[in-house]
Each structure stands twice: as C-alpha cells, then as structure tokens.
Amino acid sequence: MSIELRKHFEKITPLTDQEFDYILSHFTTKKLKKHQYLIQEEDTVTNDYFVVKGLLKASHIDKEGKEYIMQFAMEDWWITDYQAYFSQTTATLHINCIEDSELLCLSLQNRDKICSELHKIEHFFRRKSNLGYVALQRRILSLLNSSAKERYEQLLLQYPSLFQRVPKTLIASYLGVSRETLSRLSS
Amino acid sequence: MSIELRKHFEKITPLTDQEFDYILSHFTTKKLKKHQYLIQEEDTVTNDYFVVKGLLKASHIDKEGKEYIMQFAMEDWWITDYQAYFSQTTATLHINCIEDSELLCLSLQNRDKICSELHKIEHFFRRKSNLGYVALQRRILSLLNSSAKERYEQLLLQYPSLFQRVPKTLIASYLGVSRETLSRLSS
Numbered sequence: 001m002s003i004e005l006r007k008h009f010e011k012i013t014p015l016t017d018q019e020f021d022y023i024l025s026h027f028t029t030k031k032l033k034k035h036q037y038l039i040q041e042e043d044t045v046t047n048d049y050f051v052v053k054g055l056l057k058a059s060h061i062d063k064e065g066k067e068y069i070m071q072f073a074m075e076d077w078w079i080t081d082y083q084a085y086f087s088q089t090t091a092t093l094h095i096n097c098i099e100d101s102e103l104l105c106l107s108l109q110n111r112d113k114i115c116s117e118l119h120k121i122e123h124f125f126r127r128k129s130n131l132g133y134v135a136l137q138r139r140i141l142s143l144l145n146s147s148a149k150e151r152y153e154q155l156l157l158q159y160p161s162l163f164q165r166v167p168k169t170l171i172a173s174y175l176g177v178s179r180e181t182l183s184r185l186s187s
Numbered sequence: 188m189s190i191e192l193r194k195h196f197e198k199i200t201p202l203t204d205q206e207f208d209y210i211l212s213h214f215t216t217k218k219l220k221k222h223q224y225l226i227q228e229e230d231t232v233t234n235d236y237f238v239v240k241g242l243l244k245a246s247h248i249d250k251e252g253k254e255y256i257m258q259f260a261m262e263d264w265w266i267t268d269y270q271a272y273f274s275q276t277t278a279t280l281h282i283n284c285i286e287d288s289e290l291l292c293l294s295l296q297n298r299d300k301i302c303s304e305l306h307k308i309e310h311f312f313r314r315k316s317n318l319g320y321v322a323l324q325r326r327i328l329s330l331l332n333s334s335a336k337e338r339y340e341q342l343l344l345q346y347p348s349l350f351q352r353v354p355k356t357l358i359a360s361y362l363g364v365s366r367e368t369l370s371r372l373s374s
Contacts, residue, residue: 060328068331070324083321115313119306126302126309129316134270136323137257141247143330144255144363176331 001029001052005104008050008076012127013120023121026110030103038079038103039095045084047105051077054101055165058093059173069174072098072162078128098166148177152185188216188239192291195237195263199314200307210308213297217290225266225290226282232271234292238264241288242352245280246360256361259285259349265315285353335364339372 005027006020015023030049032038038056039045049056051073058070058079070093073079081093085108115122142151152175156163163171172182192214193207202210217236219225225243226232236243238260245257245266257280260266268280272295302309329338339362343350350358359369 060332062332066332068328070328082317082324086317086321115310119309122306122309122313123302126313126316129313129320130269130273133316133320133323134273136320136327137269139327140323140330141255141257143327145247145249145253 001102001104004052004076005050009121009124012124015120019118019120023114023118026114027104027106030105032097032101032103034097034100037094037096038101039081039091039093041091041094043091045081045089045091047107048078048080048082048085048111049073050104050106051075051079052102052104054097054103055099056095056097056101057166057170058095060093067173068176069170072159072166072170072174074162074165098170143176148175148181149185151175151177152182188289188291191239191263192237196308196311199311202307206305206307210301210305213301214291214293217292219284219288219290221284221287224281224283225288226268226278226280228278228281230278232268232276232278233294235265235267235269235272235295235298236260237291237293238262238266239289239291241284241290242286243282243284243288244353244357245282247280254360255363256357259346259353259357259361261349261352285357330363335362335368336372338362338364339369 002024005024006015009015009020009023027050038049041061053075055072055074056079057072058081060068060070062068071079079095081091081095083089084091084093088108111125115125142154146154155171155175168182168186169179172179175182189211192211193202196202196207196210214237219241225236228248240262242259242261243266244259245268247255247257249255258266266282268278268282270276271278271280275295298312302312329341333341342358342362355369355373356366359366362369
C-alpha cells in the first residue's frame with residue numbers, strides 16, 4: 001500500500017527512502033467493505049485518511065434524512081471530517097464506502113509531528129491545502145452562479161472517472177440538484 | 188501597519204524581532220479608496236493581500252452583469268483571487284474596496300521564499316490554509332442544505348461586525364439569496 005503514498009508525496013516533494021519509511025511509520029492501515037462506515041456523526045475524529053484503493057463519500061444528513069454530499073474520495077485523495085479533525089471535536093459528517101476501500105490513516109498528532117520534524121512535509125501539506133482551498137472556492141462559485149446543467153458538465157469535465165463509479169443519486173446530491181434534473185441532463 | 192501583521196502571525200507562531208523584520212521586508216504596502224479596484228478580471232494576480240484597515244470584496248460578475256460574492260475581507264483577513272494567485276494565471280474575480288483600505292502585499296515568490304527559509308512561516312500558512320479550508324466546507328454545506336433564513340442567521344452569528352459595514356445588497360449576493368428575501372429576513 002505504501003508505493004501509492006510515496007508517489008503521492010513525491011508529486012510535490014522528493015523523499016529519500018529513509019525519509020519515506022519514517023513518514024510511513026506514522027500511518028496505520030484500515031480496510032473497509034462497501035457500505036461500511038468510516039465515521040459516523042458524533043464520533044471522535046482521530047484520523048485523516050489517504051485512499052489507496054476504493055471510493056468513499058462524506059455527507060451531512062439533515063433532520064428529514066436528506067443527504068448532502070460534502071466530498072467524494074477515490075484513489076490518491078484524502079478524506080475525513082476536517083472540521084472535527086482539525087479542532088479534535090466530534091463528527092458532524094458521515095463517511096462511508098461506495099466501494100471496498102483500503103486506507104492509510106494519519107492522526108492529527110502524527111501529522112503535526114512529521115510536519116514539525118520534516119520541513120518538506122509541512123511544505124507538502126501546505127501545498128495540498130492551498131490546492132484544496134482553491135477547489136472549494138470554485139465549487140462555491142459554481143453553487144452560487146451556475147445552472148444545474150453547467151455544474152453537471154463541470155463535474156464531468158473535472159472528474160470523468162467519478163461518473164463511472166458513483167450512482168447518479170449521489171452525483172445529484174453532490175451537485176445540489178434533484179435526481180430527476182440530473183436524469184434529464186445526463187440522458 | 189506592521190504591528191497588525193505581527194500580531195496576526197503570532198496568533199499561530201511566536202517570532203523574534205529579527206524574524207519579523209525579515210518577514211516584513213518581503214511585503215509591500217498599498218492604499219486604496221472606497222470603490223477602487225484592487226484586481227480586475229483578466230489582471231495578472233501577483234499578490235495575496237493582508238488587510239490592515241478597511242473592507243473589500245472579491246466577486247464574480249456573470250455575462251448578465253449579476254454579481255456573486257466569493258468573499259469579504261476586513262482587518263486581519265487575507266484576500267486575493269487564490270486560483271489565479273497560486274497558479275499564476277489571470278484573474279476570474281474582481282476585487283474592490285467597500286471602504287478605504289490599507290493592505291500589505293505578498294507575492295507568491297516571496298511567500299514561497301519565506302516559507303522555504305523559515306519553517307515556522309510554512310507552518311503558519313499551513314495552519315491558516317487548514318482553517319480556511321474548513322470555513323469553505325461549512326459554507327458549501329450551508330449553500331447545499333440551509334434555507335436562506337438559516338444562512339443569514341449563521342453569517343450574523345459568525346461575523347456580526349460585517350453586518351454593520353456591508354450593504355444588504357452585498358450580503359444577499361454572498362448568501363445567494365435575493366435582496367427581497369434578505370429584507371424580509373432582517374426586518
């Protein structure tokens with residue numbers, strides 16, 4: 001499972017074998033089956049998760065049981081309830097598996113430790129967070145000003161492989177449109 | 188203008204006088220009057236801006252001239268077109284002043300330089316970006332699942348001082364609701 005993580009870090013910063021082994025020693029592994037929960041509302045959120053294999057979603061369920069999807073994560077992406085993770089509070093999101101998944105888990109304590117010990121890892125996580133910030137700003141703009149059709153087309157263009165793997169009901173929930181609207185757009 | 192910046196950094200990391208003077212030497216200053224533009228669409232985005240005094244907004248204007256507000260920034264906040272800044276491309280947002288403003292400007296080159304030279308500054312910007320990421324996730328969830336009333340109340344709770352300073356038309360544009368809806372909510 002470690003080769004994927006090394007490639008992922010090395011997209012931003014080169015690492016020696018020794019450095020990578022040291023970093024890897026701060027991760028634990030986790031395997032989950034399709035439909036299993038990684039995090040449920042009110043859980044204490046200990047870890048951020050790097051997806052080695054599989055597909056997950058993080059969502060908020062309102063009082064009427066309606067689901068709003070905050071993010072998907074497939075291979076080479078990270079997922080957790082970031083608000084709860086960074087502030088070490090309990091989850092307001094549910095995270096579960098759309099496919100069988102293999103994960104590498106990094107606690108906040110270990111993340112802060114390797115960031116503090118290795119400047120290049122602090123650099124890696126700063127860059128990742130900057131990229132994530134920009135992606136979220138684009139999504140906000142798209143929620144504010146784009147039609148359902150435009151949002152659908154943007155997502156299809158950005159993440160074509162998601163469409164092969166994620167049921168349409170969930171895509172609709174991510175885009176904030178009804179299942180019926182999505183069916184009309186994608187037919 | 189520098190005391191505000193020092194306080195801002197020291198909320199996350201302590202600095203010696205020498206370190207702070209060195210950091211400050213990488214910033215330039217800018218003063219703008221109310222209504223003046225800081226960034227216009229298609230401009231090359233060179234800097235990120237720390238607000239020492241004043242109030243600005245970053246927005247997207249669509250083909251019909253309708254304005255969608257990405258963010259406000261007042262004292263102790265940062266503002267730029269982050270997509271353009273991090274990828275060193277041209278702006279898709281407009282940024283202008285709601286009040287006379289005093290700014291400290293940091294180029295991407297200088298930001299990367301001080302992050303690389305001072306590990307604690309890389310740490311500062313990682314932490315800031317993490318906090319920003321979580322705030323944007325909360326806004327996405329609020330756009331997906333909250334009513335106009337709830338969004339208005341959340342904003343009022345989070346940033347009460349914004350409401351004293353920002354015209355209601357702009358608050359409506361930030362929340363993605365009509366001016367009429369907002370008037371009804373806030374009356």
